[in-house]
Amino acid sequence: MRYYVHGAGRSGRAAWPEQDGARAVFADHGSVARMADKAARLAAGCPDDVGVVVSHSLGAVAVALAHAAGSLPAVPHVLVEPALYDVARGDAAIEAHVGPMEAARARAADGDLHGFWQVFAPMMMGRDATPGTWAEDRPVAERFAAMEPPWGHGLDADVLADVPTLVVTGAWNEEYEVIASRLAQSGARHVVLPGARHRPQDLPGFEDAVADFLATAR
Incomplete structure (x- = not known):
């Protein structure tokens, strides 16, 4: 079972048009502004049999907060262009x-x-x-x-170090590449899929990257 968590734009199923809806739950945290409330909503909606959490941009911050609080299962995580600015402050x-x-x-x-x-x-x-x-x-x-910004939440690059983590970026924005580099230094795997800017999850190669990651993540 996959748990998909959207970013700051489209929400729910609409945020993941290229992903298979079978064996998947699509979170919707768009109606709450505070990151702590988003994290709580995500934790409450996470399926019991979740096998991987896939989050995009701002959603990755709420996921990281929920994980840090012990509110999400310790399963593999896929972060798509994560807006985890806290892990690279000063750059x-x-x-x-x-x-x-x-x-x-x-x-x-x-x-x-x-x-x-x-x-x-x-x-x-x-x-x-x-x-x-x-x-x-x-x-x-x-x-x-x-909407509360994605920085100022006290998260560091080790926030997901205890679970297998894949970071996918689109090679179009230095901010996300810097964030991915910091997460990689803490053990995450980093894959670059250029061609869709902030939405590499829409590219054909995304599912292959996730499948390769999950094949060795457990």
Whole structure:
């Protein structure tokens, strides 16, 4: 049984369109903003017969917190582009992301949601924050501004060192490669699948990489 945990965007089954739904449970933590609440929801929804936990981006942070708390079974984990910024704080690429995002969140906290979006949209959505799309973008900005960031949770690179761990990245963003490198130094296996940017799970080679990992993980 596989337990799939989505990131900050699509949720539930929709976040894993290329994955087989048989013998799988698709978590949905999108309605809660705090990472501790996400971790608790994931722990509560984990199937008893889970054999591997597969998490993406922000979801990997909630999974790591649940595992650190002993709330998830000690089964193999697959982390897809994990947003585990805490494990690589101090690295230039990591701080170049965290600094502007913290400044953007401070704007939102001061009531300047559009100011937040002016930073967030180019960095995270790959597009400018334009006045013509603000009415459409505002609910999205509100959701992301309310979401707790993936750093500041006290996680280190050894958080999953006691379980077999595969990290899959897409070779498009230095932040995720740095995070993967730190996790690899703590024993994780790292596989790079370029071609789909932040969603290597959508590539044909993803299932082969997971199968190869699971063949030797137990």
